[in-house]
Amino acid sequence: MRVLFVRPGIGAGKKGAEVVRLQEPIEIALLAGQIPACLRDRVELGIYDFAVEKGAFKRGLQDFRPDLIVFWVERGQEATASEQALISRETSTSAIIAAAGESAAQADPSVFDLIYTGNPVKQLEETLMGIETERSLDEIKNKLGVTDKGFSGSVLKPMESRAIKKDGYYFLQYPSVREIHSQQRVNFNENGLIGKEVYDLRPIEEIVTDIDNWGSAVYLKDLDIFQSRERLEGLISALEERELKGTYIAAGVWGFSKWEEELNRFRDLGLKVMVLRFTLPGDPETWIAMEEDVSSLRKRGIEPVILIKDELSETDQEALIFWLKKLGEGLVVLEGEALEKNNAIITKLPLSLKIYWRWVGEFGFAEATRRQREYKKALLP
The missing domain is CATH 3.40.50.280 (Cobalamin-binding domain)
Incomplete structure (x- = not known):
């Protein structure tokens, strides 16, 4: 034809x-x-x-x-x-x-x-x-x-509250996602995109029960899951045992690309996004290793979201923008000092066509185009 x-x-x-x-x-x-x-x-x-x-x-x-x-x-x-x-x-x-x-x-x-x-x-x-x-x-x-x-995409209005704006990007993509902590918490109402790094760990079975009860569209907000290969393996096995396929976002830790089997299994369960906190590398080898991590996610259809909290100098900011443009990445969320001082990272980076096209597939062209327009409004003050 x-x-x-x-x-x-x-x-x-x-x-x-x-x-x-x-x-x-x-x-x-x-x-x-x-x-x-x-x-x-x-x-x-x-x-x-x-x-x-x-x-x-x-x-x-x-x-x-x-x-x-x-x-x-x-x-x-x-x-x-x-x-x-x-x-x-x-x-x-x-x-x-x-x-x-x-x-x-x-x-x-x-x-x-x-x-x-x-x-x-x-x-x-x-x-x-x-x-x-x-x-x-x-x-x-x-x-x-x-x-x-059968189309069930949620048509969101522009971001309204300042608290949502900080996390605006991943909520624009997955508005029904619930945050789940893998560590014992004192305060469950954090505004930051990534949770605590060191806390008392919750049992894997307890985490998976929360996922089962709350619906398998969750953001695993704490960093411990990807700090230990054993803990990551335990979570994936428990999710597989209960057949809890869904939509998963996870806070990640650089250096995970060597865990290929676990990444493949988590992707098959529905891992869509990994949020990675950016710290300026001190040597070329670290830049290369981070690039390998990003490529490892991309080839599996998992989106990397780069979270920046610490203020960057103008030189470091330009180095980061150059690196992200070279990789074709435009998914950046700013918090803390970076939100106030490094807005240029958002304004100078285009929204990736890969993201736009996935929105088209899930929500239609009109909504994808609206989201593209609202993207920077949602992330910047």
Whole structure:
């Protein structure tokens, strides 16, 4: 089957904005990259970008003969996309025409057969499967309705309280996560992202019982779990024994990448994020070792969040920004002195496309884009 992705023009009277739009259509490339492996050999992809192509849309449709046409609709393009969809309808009479993107919900429903407003990755997959198995358009729509109803992502409003702002980033991703301590506590209402380093340890069975009772979407906030391979192994084994797969965030300690088996098992249980407190390395070997830790997480699909508490000098700050940009990392949370003095770390680092794309898969394009805008607001005073 042939699938054509279309990046609409911006309409008459707005040509001055074309210069801005000459960047690569990365969102379309990312969506196209999510086509499931079982279909890739049977799908031929095409992209038509009105910012580059001039006056040959009908000819392109006639030459490519698409079975599915997906318009990526950004803000301000709703009317133009609808006009271009009508041209598609006249030229490719048998093709299914769909709208995706930030403003897909505002597209004209009388023009588009399908509007991807929930989880566009899953909806595109269902559409392709429907075409492959020769389902009718109504059957495909019914399937998409089930996919949409199954979407349970939480649409958060911008951060409101100052206390939440300090932990804002990981709550933006996983709003239902409950904090669980693996050490005996005096005060359970801490605002810091990471808990205490040295305290009386709670029994593993007690921790796992808390996870079982509170729901397996938890943040293991204390550092002891990754300070001891034996304790980490004990926790993982207990979680496996009770089959407690879920969403896990854990406070980590640098140097864990050598524990490959335990990382793989924890990932399989649902470890999504590891929060790592940054201390400026004293030598090149330590920078390299930290880079290996970050790469070890990334290759397993686990996100590293870098927590910075201590104020950094301007030179050290620039060194850290350079290092994070080299690794392609943009997940940084500031606390304490760093929150007041080192805001540039947040303002100069872009939000990773990997994060943005996972939000797209879980929450839809509109919510992912809103979160991208709110990200820095949530972390900075």
